Amino acid sequence: SQQGEExxxxxxxxEGENATMNCSYKTSINNLQWYRQNSGRGLVHLILIRSNERxxxxxxxxxxxxxxxxxxxxxxxxxxxxxTASYFCATDSRVFGKGTKLTVNP
Amino acid sequence: DTGVSQDPRHKIxxxxxxxxxxxxxxxxxxxxxxxxxxxxxxxxxxxYFQNEAQLEKSRLLSDRFSAERPKGSFSTLxxxxxxxxxxxxxxxxxxxxxxxxxxxxxxxxxxxxxVV
Numbered sequence: 286s287q288q289g290e291e292x293x294x295x296x297x298x299x300e301g302e303n304a305t306m307n308c309s310y311k312t313s314i315n316n317l318q319w320y321r322q323n324s325g326r327g328l329v330h331l332i333l334i335r336s337n338e339r340x341x342x343x344x345x346x347x348x349x350x351x352x353x354x355x356x357x358x359x360x361x362x363x364x365x366x367x368x369t370a371s372y373f374c375a376t377d378s379r380v381f382g383k384g385t386k387l388t389v390n391p
Numbered sequence: 392d393t394g395v396s397q398d399p400r401h402k403i404x405x406x407x408x409x410x411x412x413x414x415x416x417x418x419x420x421x422x423x424x425x426x427x428x429x430x431x432x433x434x435x436x437x438x439y440f441q442n443e444a445q446l447e448k449s450r451l452l453s454d455r456f457s458a459e460r461p462k463g464s465f466s467t468l469x470x471x472x473x474x475x476x477x478x479x480x481x482x483x484x485x486x487x488x489x490x491x492x493x494x495x496x497x498x499x500x501x502x503x504x505x506v507v
Contacts, residue, residue, distance in 0.1 A: 318495055327482065328434070328498040373433050378424055378486060378496045381433030 291374055291382040299390050304361040306385040308374030311355065315377050319348060319359050321370045322384070328373065331359070364389045395499035397483050403505045404473055411469045412502045416485030423466050424496060425458055426482040427451070434482055440466060441488065473506045480504075 292307045308317070316335045320328040332348045334341045334357065341348045347360040361368055364387075371384040396415040404410050416423045421442050426434035437456070438448045442463040452458075455473075460466040470477055480503050484496040 320498075327500040328484075330495045330497055333495040375434075375496075378422075378439075378484070379436045381426075381435070383431070383433050 291372065291385045293385060294383065295386045295388070297388040297390065298364055300364060300366055302364055302389075304364050304368070304387055304389070306359045306372050306387070308357045308359070308382060309355060310357075310374075310376050310380070312376075313352075317350060317357050318375045318378065319346075319357075320373045320375060320381075322373065323370045331372075361387075366391045395483055395485050395497055397481075397499035397502050399502055400500060401503045401505075403507060406475060406506055407472055409469060409471045410473055410504065411467050412481055412483075412504075413465060413467050414483030414485075414499060415465045416483070417497060418464075420485035420487045420497075421463070422486045422488050422496075423460055424484040424486075425466070425468050426484065428480045428482055428501070429478075437468075470504075473504075475506045478504055478506045 290309050298304055314336055316333050318333045319331040321331055322328045332341055332343050334348050334350045336352055345362045350357045366389050368389045371386045373381045373384045375381045398413045402410055424439040425437040427437055428434045435451055436449050437452050438458050440460040443460050455471045458468045480501040482498055482501045484498045486496040487494045
């Protein structure tokens with residue numbers, strides 16, 4: 286199966302709540318990236334975390350990486366309706382999962 | 392606009408025809424990637440270049456697909472004898488690699504191919 290699998294496949298929350306998405310992968314990596322994609326549009330890069338890093342922040346985004354478990358998580362705090370999109374993780378710019386479809390209800 | 396540019400944005404072609412897409416990366420980026428994305432799926436890696444050298448090709452890239460980056464700047468992806476299964480969004484991305492450390496990849500808006 287494809288590595289870089291996100292969980293859950295779909296997530297629906299209310300504005301103001303936090304959203305957490307997880308990503309698992311199978312082989313060793315140099316870096317892991319999170320992207321956002323609005324319907325029918327290109328991907329927007331959110332955060333890159335290197336294999337020797339454990340946590341990174343960018344605004345309302347927090348990414349963690351656990352190389353021993355081969356997993357990463359993306360936390361979006363204080364979500365907004367504009368955060369509605371699909372979120373993908375990618376390992377070394379090669380392998381993407383199927384994504385988590387996030388819906389933030391106003 | 393200094394982002395990744397792809398042309399055309401949309402292409403409708405008849406089965407059996409050849410199509411070519413172009414990607415202009417961010418100017419200082421030495422790496423260029425091609426992906427294919429179908430509805431409800433994540434992007435699937437096809438190939439990537441470092442400068443003009445094609446360093447990796449996915450097994451998804453059949454003999455009907457060929458990509459070039461002749462001068463290490465723009466790249467083209469050609470699909471020969473298109474099939475309906477080739478209908479997808481074709482995405483290009485670029486990044487900079489320095490001292491073997493890769494930076495984030497920036498994506499273009501994609502070319503949506505419909506084979507009828």
